[in-house]
Amino acid sequence: MKIAIFTDTFAPDVNGVARTLKRFTDYLESNGHEFIVFAPESTKESLFSSHIHRFTSMPFFLYPECRLALPNMIQVKAKLQHFKPDLIHVATPFNIGLCGIHYAKKLNIPLVGSYHTDFDQYLSYYDLQIFSKILWKYMHWFHRSFEKIFVPSQETLEQLRKQKFKNLYIWGRGVDCNIFHPHYSTDDVAQKYNIKEKFLLSYVGRLAPEKDIDTLLQLSHKLPEAIRKNVHWLIVGDGPSKEEMMNQAPANMTFAGYLTGEDLAKVYASSDLFVFPSPTETFGNVVLEAHATGTPVIGANSGGVKNIIQQGRTGYLCEPKNIDQFSNAIITLLTNPTLQLQMSNQAYKYALTQTWDSIFNGLLDEYKEVIESTEIERYA
Numbered sequence: 001m002k003i004a005i006f007t008d009t010f011a012p013d014v015n016g017v018a019r020t021l022k023r024f025t026d027y028l029e030s031n032g033h034e035f036i037v038f039a040p041e042s043t044k045e046s047l048f049s050s051h052i053h054r055f056t057s058m059p060f061f062l063y064p065e066c067r068l069a070l071p072n073m074i075q076v077k078a079k080l081q082h083f084k085p086d087l088i089h090v091a092t093p094f095n096i097g098l099c100g101i102h103y104a105k106k107l108n109i110p111l112v113g114s115y116h117t118d119f120d121q122y123l124s125y126y127d128l129q130i131f132s133k134i135l136w137k138y139m140h141w142f143h144r145s146f147e148k149i150f151v152p153s154q155e156t157l158e159q160l161r162k163q164k165f166k167n168l169y170i171w172g173r174g175v176d177c178n179i180f181h182p183h184y185s186t187d188d189v190a191q192k193y194n195i196k197e198k199f200l201l202s203y204v205g206r207l208a209p210e211k212d213i214d215t216l217l218q219l220s221h222k223l224p225e226a227i228r229k230n231v232h233w234l235i236v237g238d239g240p241s242k243e244e245m246m247n248q249a250p251a252n253m254t255f256a257g258y259l260t261g262e263d264l265a266k267v268y269a270s271s272d273l274f275v276f277p278s279p280t281e282t283f284g285n286v287v288l289e290a291h292a293t294g295t296p297v298i299g300a301n302s303g304g305v306k307n308i309i310q311q312g313r314t315g316y317l318c319e320p321k322n323i324d325q326f327s328n329a330i331i332t333l334l335t336n337p338t339l340q341l342q343m344s345n346q347a348y349k350y351a352l353t354q355t356w357d358s359i360f361n362g363l364l365d366e367y368k369e370v371i372e373s374t375e376i377e378r379y380a
Contacts, residue, residue, distance in 0.1 A: 001033045001086050001364065001368075002033070002085045003028060003033060004035070004036050004080060005037045006088065006090045008068070009092065010039035010040075012042055016173075027356065027360045036052075036053070036079060037052045037053065039054055040056075040096065053076075055069040068095055077106075080103055087111070088109050089112050089113065090112070091114050092117075093142045093143075101145060111146055112146055112367070114171060115150070115152075116282055118280050118281075118303065123135065147373070147374070148168075149167050150363070151169070151170060151282065152171060152282045153172070153282060156304055157170055171362070172359050173354075173359065175285075175288045175351050175354055177352055180289045181265070181292060181293060183269075184262075184266045184293075189267055196232075199230055200234060200270055200271045202236065202270075203236065203237070203274070203276060204237055206238070207239035207240070207241045208241050209241060211278040212277040212320065215321055219275065219277075219327060220233055220253055223330065224331065227334060231252060232252050234271070235255045236264065236267055238257055265293060268293035268295050272334065273340075274297045275330070276290075276299040278303075281302075284304045284305040284308055287308045288354060291348065292351035295347065298326060298330060300318060314343055315343060316332075
């Protein structure tokens with residue numbers, strides 16, 4: 001199979017979309033499928049690859065890690081005509097995605113897309129709710145020509161159904177349990193970040209309003225004194241709110257910046273709890289990664305996260321922004337080590353069932369259906 005991917009973010013960008021697509025292209029390569037990626041230039045140094053074609057870009061104001069590119073249309077057309085893809089997959093609804101739709105129609109190539117980011121929910125965190133109707137009209141127009149629209153969770157699928165989207169299919173997410181597992185020494189993280197408290201609570205993700213970092217900060221200040229003095233917070237990630245967050249952070253909160261691979265896995269595995277208040281996730285990769293290291297998660301009962309956390313079994317789901325619920329969940333687990341251990345074991349067992357290979361195999365089966373149905377229509 002030969003796949004052309006059009007995306008406005010790709011590795012080495014550090015976000016869920018970029019990481020998922022990079023893992024997917026690695027899978028394609030290791031399984032003998034050919035691919036080509038059209039993406040914006042990255043703000044980070046990227047390795048050269050003949051499969052990846054990049055274009056000059058500027059940051060998108062709601063999500064700077066997603067770039068607004070200026071694709072060279074003549075170059076894109078030439079590359080596609082030379083490559084002759086069996087299918088085009090458009091992953092993001094910006095300039096590169098529009099380019100992919102244009103040439104799928106122009107060159108009569110089967111077209112699918114994926115919905116990764118809930119920009120509508122982002123609007124409320126930037127006081128831009130007035131643009132919600134305009135956004136949904138654009139999203140409808142953008143996705144209307146896709147044979148299939150892949151969404152990462154049942155929750156996202158139901159949300160888009162309510163908005164009258166059609167041709168929706170779930171393309172879930174997996175976790176690499178060779179990297180994310182519980183069998184790391186916790187001493188490494190404690191020594192590296194000079195953590196002396198009894199309990200470690202962690203957060204991994206973009207530091208921005210839509211991740212509801214305000215709830216995280218409030219929790220760090222409002223936990224009961226008996227708990228608070230025994231807790232250390234380790235914040236992994238970066239973003240536009242980092243400086244403000246650091247200014248408001250208590251003394252027992254450490255900022256680790258971006259981490260990947262084993263460095264990130266060690267943080268999860270060393271944590272007693274993973275706290276993730278973001279209500280805007282279409283999936284929540286970091287929640288599954290935390291589970292894979294045997295760490296219970298306390299998350300917002302919203303978006304894709306609610307499809308991962310099994311309430312009272314692998315963690316707790318709390319009403320978004322409800323400080324009392326988040327606080328009570330933290331207190332319950334930190335004061336009940338037997339329950340915490342049970343949740344840890346169940347979280348790890350669940351993650352072992354969520355392999356990337358099975359998920360990507362399923363996606364390729366969906367691709368084949370689109371390609372075959374398109375061929376039937378051509379010769380009908």
